[in-house]
Amino acid sequence: MRPLLGMYVLGRLDDREFVALRAHLDGCPDCRSELRELSPVAAALSEADPDRLTEPLPLPPAALPDTIFGALDRERGRQRYRRIGLVAAAASAAIGLAAGGFVLRGITVSGPPGQPVAFTALSPGVAASARVENRAWGTGISLDVTGLPQGGTYNVWLQRPDGSRMNAGSFIGGGDRTMSMQLAVGLPMSDATTLGVSAPGDDRALLQAPLRS
Structure with a gap:
């Protein structure tokens, strides 16, 4: 989502990108901090007037x-x-x-990376499958979801033993179309108890899978 921040402050995102980025910002303090730094820069651009330049524009090196x-x-x-x-x-x-x-x-053919997880809570009409993989920087998540209302924004997260959650990213529901995504979160699998999906601003889990037996 970080490459979209510059386009966001310039007002150049389409509706789909705007909704997705806003949902991501709800759970990502790093992007919110970077957005606060970019906003005054974008505001200053409107003050830039090429006609006020008194010196010739610098040319790139001939080589x-x-x-x-x-x-x-x-x-x-x-x-x-x-x-x-x-x-x-x-x-x-x-x-x-x-x-x-x-x-x-x-010779054996290896399957998809990571270990499969079983969703124990699913909203009516929703089907989902996922695999999680322990990485040096945290946890990688492969998620396929079908049946969530089209156009809705949803957050994917890992939950710690104390009930707090760390956001892994957001996606747009595709209705009957399967939405497949690769996500990452800086939380080791050993520190997480649950993989879940919910709507922004709503703590209720639409999808939930335990990561520990």
């Missing part, structure tokens, strides 16, 4: 185009080498399989 295009050429070269390496690895794997197909019995 800037060569620097930019040189960097692009180097990046293209790195990507080309990566593609060659991937093709070579795939060819080596194909040769290995052709020489000894019996090794396939030892």
